[in-house]
Amino acid sequence: ALFDRAGTESVDVAADPRTAAAILRGALAARGHRVIATEHVGGVHLYADRFRYARFGSLVGHVSLVLLLLTAAVGSRVSYADDGFVVPEGSTREVGLAGLSARVASFEAEYYTTGQPKDFRSDLILLRDGSEVARKTIRVNEPLDYDGVRFYQSFFGPAAVVRVTDSSGAVVFDDGVALAWRTDGDRPVGPVRVPGRDVTAYVVAPSAAGRDTLISPGEMRLEIYEGASDRPVKMETLAQGEDVSAAGLTFTFVREKQFTGLRVTRDPTVPVIWLASALLVIGVTAVLVFPTRRLWALARPAAGGSRVAVITVGRRDSSQDDEIKELLAQLSRPAGAQTEAPRRRGRAPAPEARALPEQ
Structure with a gap:
C-alpha cells in the first residue's frame, strides 16, 4: 500500500x-545515506535515511528556549547591578560585593571642539x-572583569575635596x-x-x-544640617581653601576634582545563557x-x-525530487537498456520509446 500512494516514482x-x-x-550509500535492506517474497x-540525528535539532532548539527563560527568571533573583556607583578621583569606595x-x-x-565628550577613562x-587584586584603565566598552564582577565606565561629573575637623583640630573627614x-x-x-556625628553637609556646585x-565658577556652597532637621544650621559659599564652622566642626573646601560613574554588575547565569544560545544556534542550524x-x-x-519504486514521506523539496530522479536514472543505465523517464503514480505515464530488434 505504501508504494501505491501518489508521489511514488518508478x-x-x-x-x-x-x-x-x-x-x-x-548509489544511496555514495550520497551519504544509511541503507537497510530486507528481502521478502515480493521483492x-x-x-x-540521511542526517537522521538532525531531527533532534528541533528538540535542542526548544530545550534551549526553555533554558533561556529559566535562566532569565533565576538571573533576576541572583544577579546584581548598580548603575550609579560613583567614586571621586583619588578616593576609594566599598563595592558591597565579595569584599x-x-x-x-x-x-x-x-x-570635541563642540564641547561634547570624545573619550573618558578611569584608572581603576x-x-x-586592602590588597590590590586587579587594575585596568576602563572605558565605556572596555570594562574591568574580576571574579565575575564587571565594572563599566558609564558617566562622570564634578567632585569636591572637603576636609572636616573637630574643635580640637583633629581631622574627622578628608x-x-x-x-x-x-x-x-x-x-x-x-x-x-560626618563619621561619628549626626551632621550632614551638602556640597553644591555652580x-x-x-x-x-x-555660586561663581571655582566656588562651592555648603549647606550644613544637624540631626533630622530640614533647616540648615549654616549655609556658606566658599572659594577654594576657605572654611566655615558649624555644629562644632570646621568644613574646608580644599579643591575641585572629578568623579567617575561606574556600572557594576554580577550575573552568575551568564555562562548558562551562552550555553543556551549556542544550543539554539546548533538546533536551528541542524533543522534548516x-x-x-x-x-x-x-x-x-x-x-x-x-x-x-521509490517514495518519500513528509515534506519534500525540489532538491529531493532531483535526487530521486538522478537515482532512478542511474538505475536504468547499468543494464544498457533505454533509459525510461521515472513514473509518478497519480499522473499519466509518458509514452514509452521501444528499440527495434536488431536484424
Missing part, C-alpha cells in the same frame, strides 16, 4: 530485483581586604565628594556624612545650565541546513527484469 530495470536493489543501495525492500573596594587612581576626559584599582545629583536649580550636589548668580531525508524503495520482479 523505473524499469533490466536486472533481477537483487541486483537492482544492490545498485540502488550503492527487496530498502530503507534509507571588594574600588579606587580611582586617575580620571581623564577628552572633548580593585582592592580586597575625602572627595561626588556631586552626582541635581538640585531643583540644576546645580550638582553631593552629601558629606549650575551647569548657564550663569549662576549664587541538514534536514532529515528518508526514502523507501521496493525492487520487485517485472517483465524483462524488475521494477524499482
Whole structure:
C-alpha cells in the first residue's frame, strides 16, 4: 500500500530485483545515506535515511528556549547591578560585593571642539581586604572583569575635596565628594556624612545650565544640617581653601576634582545563557541546513527484469525530487537498456520509446 500512494516514482530495470536493489543501495550509500535492506517474497525492500540525528535539532532548539527563560527568571533573583556607583578621583569606595573596594587612581576626559565628550577613562584599582587584586584603565566598552564582577565606565561629573575637623583640630573627614545629583536649580550636589556625628553637609556646585548668580565658577556652597532637621544650621559659599564652622566642626573646601560613574554588575547565569544560545544556534542550524531525508524503495520482479519504486514521506523539496530522479536514472543505465523517464503514480505515464530488434 505504501508504494501505491501518489508521489511514488518508478523505473524499469533490466536486472533481477537483487541486483537492482544492490545498485540502488550503492548509489544511496555514495550520497551519504544509511541503507537497510530486507528481502521478502515480493521483492527487496530498502530503507534509507540521511542526517537522521538532525531531527533532534528541533528538540535542542526548544530545550534551549526553555533554558533561556529559566535562566532569565533565576538571573533576576541572583544577579546584581548598580548603575550609579560613583567614586571621586583619588578616593576609594566599598563595592558591597565579595569584599571588594574600588579606587580611582586617575580620571581623564577628552572633548570635541563642540564641547561634547570624545573619550573618558578611569584608572581603576580593585582592592580586597586592602590588597590590590586587579587594575585596568576602563572605558565605556572596555570594562574591568574580576571574579565575575564587571565594572563599566558609564558617566562622570564634578567632585569636591572637603576636609572636616573637630574643635580640637583633629581631622574627622578628608575625602572627595561626588556631586552626582541635581538640585531643583540644576546645580550638582553631593552629601558629606560626618563619621561619628549626626551632621550632614551638602556640597553644591555652580549650575551647569548657564550663569549662576549664587555660586561663581571655582566656588562651592555648603549647606550644613544637624540631626533630622530640614533647616540648615549654616549655609556658606566658599572659594577654594576657605572654611566655615558649624555644629562644632570646621568644613574646608580644599579643591575641585572629578568623579567617575561606574556600572557594576554580577550575573552568575551568564555562562548558562551562552550555553543556551549556542544550543539554539546548533538546533536551528541542524533543522534548516541538514534536514532529515528518508526514502523507501521496493525492487520487485517485472517483465524483462524488475521494477524499482521509490517514495518519500513528509515534506519534500525540489532538491529531493532531483535526487530521486538522478537515482532512478542511474538505475536504468547499468543494464544498457533505454533509459525510461521515472513514473509518478497519480499522473499519466509518458509514452514509452521501444528499440527495434536488431536484424
